Amino acid sequence: MITLDNRGIPPTSECPEGFTLQDMVGDVAGLVEHLGIGPCRVVGTSLGAFITQELALSRPDLVRRAVLIATRGRTDMLRAAITRAEIELHDAGVELPARYAAVVRALKSLSPRTLDDGEAMADWLDLFELSPAAGPGQRAQMDLSTLDHRLGAYRGIRVPCQVIAFADDLITPAHLAREVADAIPGAEYELIEGCGHYGYLEDPATVNKVMVEFLTGAVAR
Structure with missing residues (x-):
């Protein structure tokens, strides 16, 4: 498995x-070409999923299969308002x-199941508190x-895709992820209950199971 640090985030x-x-x-296309591993399986979550679905559209020669976790294909009113508010807060220097x-961050990113687990929340809050403040790249x-x-453009994606959504995701809600799956011809859709935007960390066993089955072609659906 190969991971990368997107531009904007040190040490990139x-x-x-x-x-x-x-x-x-x-950047991702260049890395795949540099390593000579295309076509390969590509997995992205949130912004990484936006990148992955655009890569599948523009460079299908580099993508064997793609998994899009916590994604969307448009910006609705609330997501636009959240983005504007975060930008204004950052630019105000607060x-x-x-x-x-x-x-x-916990309220935005985690499920009620995790938020109600006192022992787990102590660890999550400590982790979030230690996270570095947003820099210029962020x-x-x-x-x-x-x-x-x-969504209209994604109807042109021809590589096999799987969309994984989380039922309690407030940042990229499941109905917006479902739109992406419906737009991509033949795409598989998996809804995982009891998880928020960080569902791949809240329930990694379930996420890994459905993802590996798709990437290996172990299950025909």
């Missing part, structure tokens, strides 16, 4: 001057207390959250 260049989603798609920022990534309406 922060690119504070900004970049586009297509720049990030080009630095939230670390513990407060950790609590907000600010550039915020602009990419306002995704253009791409």
Whole structure:
């Protein structure tokens, strides 16, 4: 398995001057070509899923199968408002207390099942509190959250795709992920209950099971 640090996030260049989603798609394509491993299986979550679905569309020669976790193909009213609010907060130079920022992140990213588990929440809050503050590269990534309406374009994807959604996801809700699966011809759709946006960490066993079955072609659906 090969992972990469997207541009904007150290140790990769922060690119504070900004970049586009297509720049990030080009980064992944360049890595696959540099390593000589295409076509390969590609997995992305959230912004990584946006990159993966665009890569499957523009460079199908590099993608054998694609898994799109917690994705969407358009920006609705609430997601647009969240992005604008986060950008305005960052640009105002307001630095939230670390513990407060950790609590907000938990409420946005985790399921009620996890939020109600006191022992688990102690660990999650400690982890979030230790996370570094947003730098210039993360600010550039915020602009990419306002995704253009791409569902029509995704009807042109021809590589096998699986969309994994989480029932309690507030950031990329399941109904928006379902739209992506419906747009991509032949795409499989998996809805995992009891998970929020970080469902791959809340229930890794279930996520890994359905993902590996798809990537290996172990289950015909």
